[in-house]
Amino acid sequence: MILGVGTDIIEVARIQSSYERFGERFLNRILHPNEISYCLSYKAPAPFLAARFAAKEAISKAFGTGIGSELGWHDMEVGRKASGEPFVILHEGGQKLLSARGARAVLISLTHTQTYASAVAILDGV
Numbered sequence: 001m002i003l004g005v006g007t008d009i010i011e012v013a014r015i016q017s018s019y020e021r022f023g024e025r026f027l028n029r030i031l032h033p034n035e036i037s038y039c040l041s042y043k044a045p046a047p048f049l050a051a052r053f054a055a056k057e058a059i060s061k062a063f064g065t066g067i068g069s070e071l072g073w074h075d076m077e078v079g080r081k082a083s084g085e086p087f088v089i090l091h092e093g094g095q096k097l098l099s100a101r102g103a104r105a106v107l108i109s110l111t112h113t114q115t116y117a118s119a120v121a122i123l124d125g126v
């Protein structure tokens with residue numbers, strides 16, 4: 001059963017510019033170490049970084065909370081299967097919300113071009 005849905009789109013240039021200005025500090029604020037390593041394994045990491053930023057905003061919309069005190073950037077992580085398929089790992093606040101909503105998982109799909117990155121998240125119930 002679908003309990004929630006969220007979507008987000010972002011200009012890659014916006015993330016590129018925050019990364020250029022604030023460097024690792026910006027990355028560490030919004031991403032987990034595994035997400036950072038994955039994105040930085042590309043010569044041009046901005047679209048990958050932007051997609052993960054969009055993923056977190058989309059997840060926060062699926063929960064209906066936005067990103068804030070209930071659900072922080074580090075409460076959500078985007079993992080990657082060997083096939084390339086992304087999956088959501090929830091930590092602390094994210095796990096709490098998942099239980100509170102009676103949900104089983106958050107499903108995610110990402111897309112990016114050189115210009116835009118976008119994500120759709122679905123809160124999946126039993």
Ligand SMILES: CC(C)(COP(=O)(O)OP(=O)(O)OC[C@H]1O[C@@H](n2cnc3c(N)ncnc32)[C@H](O)[C@@H]1OP(=O)(O)O)[C@@H](O)C(=O)NCCC(=O)NCCS
Binds near residue numbers: 007008030061
């Ligand atoms: C909810 C949130 C993700 C919306 O993101 P946004 O970039 O402000 O706006 P978007 O254009 O992506 O989305 C707007 C839509 O989100 C939806 N939305 C707003 N609050 C929502 C909520 N609590 N739950 C689900 N959807 C929500 C609305 O439909 C809104 O459209 P509307 O104003 O036409 O009704 C945002 O409020 C938030 O939590 N942002 C955190 C961002 C942040 O900390 N940025 C710092 C950068 S490092």
